[in-house]
Amino acid sequence: MTVLRAQALGKKYGSHWALKDCDLDIPAGHVVGLVGPNGAGKTTLMNLAVGQLRPTAGDITVLGNKPGSGPAQLARVGYVAQDTPTYAGLSIADHLRLGARLNPGWDDALARNRLEQLGLGLDRKAGKLSGGQRAQLALTLGIAKRPELLVLDEPVAALDPLARREFLQGLMEAAAEQELSVLLSSHLVSDLERVCDYLIVLVDSRVRVAGEVEELLATHHRLTGPRRDRLPADQQVVSASHTERQSNFIIRTEGPIHDPAWTVTKLSLEDLVLAYMDESTGTRLRPLEVQR
Amino acid sequence: MIEFHLDERSGLSPYLQLVRQVRQALRLGLLREGDQLPTVKEVVARLAINPNTVLKAYRELEHEGLVAARPGVGTFVTATLADASLAAHGPLRQELRRWLAKARLAGLDEESIEALFMTTFRSAAEEDIA
Amino acid sequence: MIWLTWRQFRAAAAMTAAALAALAAVLALTGPGIADDYASGIASCTTQPNGCSRYIETFFHDHQAPFLAVTAIVLVLPALVGLFWGAPLITRELEAGTHRLVWNQSITRTRWLTVKLGLIALASMTAAGLGSLAVTWWSGPIDKAAAGNSPGFPRMGPLLFDARGIVPIGYAAFAFVLGVTIGILIRRTLPAMAITLAVFVAVQVAMPLLARPYLMAPVKSTIELPQTKIDMLGIQGRGGPLYLSLESQVTTDPGAWVLSSRLIDASGKTVGDTVPVSTESGPCAPRPPGERSETRAEQAQSPCLNELKRLGYRHELTYHPASRFWSFQWYETAIYTVLTLGLAGLCFWLVRRRLS
Numbered sequence: 042m043t044v045l046r047a048q049a050l051g052k053k054y055g056s057h058w059a060l061k062d063c064d065l066d067i068p069a070g071h072v073v074g075l076v077g078p079n080g081a082g083k084t085t086l087m088n089l090a091v092g093q094l095r096p097t098a099g100d101i102t103v104l105g106n107k108p109g110s111g112p113a114q115l116a117r118v119g120y121v122a123q124d125t126p127t128y129a130g131l132s133i134a135d136h137l138r139l140g141a142r143l144n145p146g147w148d149d150a151l152a153r154n155r156l157e158q159l160g161l162g163l164d165r166k167a168g169k170l171s172g173g174q175r176a177q178l179a180l181t182l183g184i185a186k187r188p189e190l191l192v193l194d195e196p197v198a199a200l201d202p203l204a205r206r207e208f209l210q211g212l213m214e215a216a217a218e219q220e221l222s223v224l225l226s227s228h229l230v231s232d233l234e235r236v237c238d239y240l241i242v243l244v245d246s247r248v249r250v251a252g253e254v255e256e257l258l259a260t261h262h263r264l265t266g267p268r269r270d271r272l273p274a275d276q277q278v279v280s281a282s283h284t285e286r287q288s289n290f291i292i293r294t295e296g297p298i299h300d301p302a303w304t305v306t307k308l309s310l311e312d313l314v315l316a317y318m319d320e321s322t323g324t325r326l327r328p329l330e331v332q333r
Numbered sequence: 334m335i336e337f338h339l340d341e342r343s344g345l346s347p348y349l350q351l352v353r354q355v356r357q358a359l360r361l362g363l364l365r366e367g368d369q370l371p372t373v374k375e376v377v378a379r380l381a382i383n384p385n386t387v388l389k390a391y392r393e394l395e396h397e398g399l400v401a402a403r404p405g406v407g408t409f410v411t412a413t414l415a416d417a418s419l420a421a422h423g424p425l426r427q428e429l430r431r432w433l434a435k436a437r438l439a440g441l442d443e444e445s446i447e448a449l450f451m452t453t454f455r456s457a458a459e460e461d462i463a
Numbered sequence: 464m465i466w467l468t469w470r471q472f473r474a475a476a477a478m479t480a481a482a483l484a485a486l487a488a489v490l491a492l493t494g495p496g497i498a499d500d501y502a503s504g505i506a507s508c509t510t511q512p513n514g515c516s517r518y519i520e521t522f523f524h525d526h527q528a529p530f531l532a533v534t535a536i537v538l539v540l541p542a543l544v545g546l547f548w549g550a551p552l553i554t555r556e557l558e559a560g561t562h563r564l565v566w567n568q569s570i571t572r573t574r575w576l577t578v579k580l581g582l583i584a585l586a587s588m589t590a591a592g593l594g595s596l597a598v599t600w601w602s603g604p605i606d607k608a609a610a611g612n613s614p615g616f617p618r619m620g621p622l623l624f625d626a627r628g629i630v631p632i633g634y635a636a637f638a639f640v641l642g643v644t645i646g647i648l649i650r651r652t653l654p655a656m657a658i659t660l661a662v663f664v665a666v667q668v669a670m671p672l673l674a675r676p677y678l679m680a681p682v683k684s685t686i687e688l689p690q691t692k693i694d695m696l697g698i699q700g701r702g703g704p705l706y707l708s709l710e711s712q713v714t715t716d717p718g719a720w721v722l723s724s725r726l727i728d729a730s731g732k733t734v735g736d737t738v739p740v741s742t743e744s745g746p747c748a749p750r751p752p753g754e755r756s757e758t759r760a761e762q763a764q765s766p767c768l769n770e771l772k773r774l775g776y777r778h779e780l781t782y783h784p785a786s787r788f789w790s791f792q793w794y795e796t797a798i799y800t801v802l803t804l805g806l807a808g809l810c811f812w813l814v815r816r817r818l819s
Contacts, residue, residue, distance in 0.1 A: 070385075071385070072383050072384075072385070091567055093563065093566065093567075095816075109571075111571060112569050112570055112571060112574075113569075115567065115568065115569045115570065115571065116569035118567070119567065120563070120567035122560060122563035122564065122567070123560075123563075124560060126559055126560035126561045126563055126564045127561070127564065128471070128559070128561055128564075129559065130471075131470065131471075135470060138466065138470075139466075139467050139470075139565075139568070140568065142464065142466050142467060143464065143467070143565070143568035143569060143570050144568055144569045145569055146569070179564070182564070186568070186569070206381055209381035210377075210378050210379070210380075210381040211378075212381075213377040213378065213381055213382060213383065213384060214374055214377055214378040216377070216383075216384050217373050217374045217377045217378075217384035217387075218374055234341075235339070235347060235380070235381055235382045235383065236381060236382060236383050237383060238383045238385045238386065255346075258346075309344075
């Protein structure tokens with residue numbers, strides 16, 4: 042079963058493409074990390090997935106349907122928006138009531154247990170909560186709705202390390218318990234390294250790489266050795282840097298690397314993501330070199 | 334019951350770290366046959382890691398015949414690694430102590446001792462593979 | 464959704480209800496007394512030599528301040544609804560980002576907006592309707608007295624028409640949806656409130672100036688000068704020109720809304736303030752000082768007016784008679800209803816298509 046499928050998906054604001062030529066096919070049951078610098082199009086992709094936006098080009102289906110196409114589809118997808126908005130004037134109990142009134146599948150016991158575990162009193166006003174507590178409240182609303190896919194836009198960006206850990210603990214607990222698919226974004230891969238098993242790297246409105254983390258780690262290597270400008274055809278260069286005598290490549294390849302000249306090292310997930318982000322800056326700088 | 338922890342700088346994937354921690358506990362006798370491992374939900378809630386990572390680690394342990402999952406109840410230890418090797422721990426430790434004393438006498442500081450041990454350990458491991 | 468709308472709106476609703484209740488209480492306590500005074504005053508003044516005009520004048524002046532105050536309340540109420548209920552309705556959500564929370568519950572945006580617009584528009588209309596009803600009832604006798612006064616407040620005139628009957632309900636619904644629409648377009652509360660106020664005031668001014676006079680063909684009638692109400696008749700210096708200024712009022716229909724009022728000569732041409740008639744001699748020449756009597760000023764004028772009548776001068780008035788009050792109220796309410804529905808449709812379109 043596919044949780045999210047995009048084909049040539051694009052969204053344009055005025056003359057600027059916030060997302061372009063996006064092809065994705067994400068299987069269900071994953072915790073999907075969406076990583077990219079600020080302004081890369083992460084929020085746009087998420088808003089398209091939950092039906093807040095309509096695509097300018099291409100197609101997107103979530104859990105087999107058009108996003109936001111009706112109450113039934115809305116019930117299947119939860120969304121914790123950026124900065125985890127809540128109604129400042131309403132109490133936590135009011136928020137639970139809101140969830141119960143607006144969602145047919147609402148699990149009130151789950152919501153109450155979660156908040157009790159967190160030590161959040163139901164009569165507290167959402168406006169008086171700390172950032173971490175507010176994020177937990179928004180997460181509770183998203184989880185207790187019992188969605189099949191939960192989308193979270195930069196949920197931990199504004200949180201301190203402890204609140205960040207607590208938030209991800211709660212999220213992973215829900216993922217384990219409810220077997221829900223999760224799509225969450227961050228501009229820092231370190232936030233997501235532990236939790237996600239599927240990764241999408243989005244840079245400059247385009248998907249650079251997407252796949253299961255394990256497979257990505259198994260197929261990417263760092264090669265260091267004597268200077269060389271070309272590599273075999275089956276080795277896709279992600280990034281390359283050269284000195285006069287030495288070459289340093291990060292490559293993607295399915296097959297083994299036989300060339301004994303290379304020192305081959307494994308990449309951490311963070312190195313891998315950074316390589317793809319560098320790739321984009323590399324392509325942007327290339328014309329300058331030509332001018333010289 | 335054991336409690337897992339993750340070392341971000343170990344360079345090992347979280348799944349392997351979990352597997353090793355269970356093996357380690359079995360070797361040291363901290364886990365015995367019949368003991369229950371923490372549930373996936375408990376591990377995930379404690380470490381904030383992906384549930385699939387825990388599932389994969391448990392599947393690996395199951396594959397090795399060390400644990401067995403009882404549906405709806407949990408995952409239980411079915412074997413132990415302690416029997417033979419635990420007895421050998423004492424003499425080996427003694428030898429290692431003696432070696433360490435020799436190394437200090439030869440003028441090696443702690444860092445050099447560690448480096449020497451690790452390089453020897455790695456090259457031996459590589460020879461084994463080859 | 465109804466619960467959430469009510470939960471977010473209840474504080475404002477309670478405040479408005481309290482204010483309206485206080486107004487209603489004051490009006491209920493004072494209303495019967497005013498009505499009794501007027502009834503007994505009118506009953507006794509018919510025996511007076513001057514008729515009732517003197518009584519009506521004093522009665523009106525005694526109650527002018529509260530009369531204008533409650534009228535102002537009904538006029539301002541729709542604007543307040545637009546400003547404080549309409550404009551912030553969506554902008555508050557957009558500014559706090561909570562639209563992204565509520566739009567991702569299991570209800571569509573269309574339903575969300577339907578409930579919000581429907582409930583609060585209903586509350587706006589109820590508030591305006593109750594306010595107008597109470598004020599219309601309370602000021603009944605004063606309205607009658609106000610019409611005959613000078614300067615008058617005819618019931619059909621822009622001020623009272625806007626603050627009586629059912630039109631305030633239409634205004635409130637319109638102002639509310641206008642506020643919501645501008646809020647969605649501007650996306651920020653304070654500028655949206657300012658623009659809502661400006662647009663609403665502009666519409667309220669344009670309506671009586673540009674649209675309401677043409678809802679029905681006005682009545683045109685000419686009145687002989689001795690029968691009409693004279694504002695001023697006089698001569699500047701000896702042998703100077705004769706000034707004649709007429710009240711813009713239909714003597715037989717003081718509640719009518721006069722659109723134009725002019726003095727015409729025998730050929731039907733408009734005559735200015737000065738009438739080309741001899742003031743040296745004849746009926747329009749000033750009386751010798753001895754004959755002048757301050758108290759009988761009107762009687763003293765009548766020979767001159769009769770002379771002007773003989774020369775063919777008449778008072779021509781274009782107006783909407785007071786009997787059209789309810790027809791106009793229904794027409795105008797219908798117009799505002801159509802505007803409101805149009806804006807509501809725009810709101811739905813914007814919320815579905817434009818916002819994210």
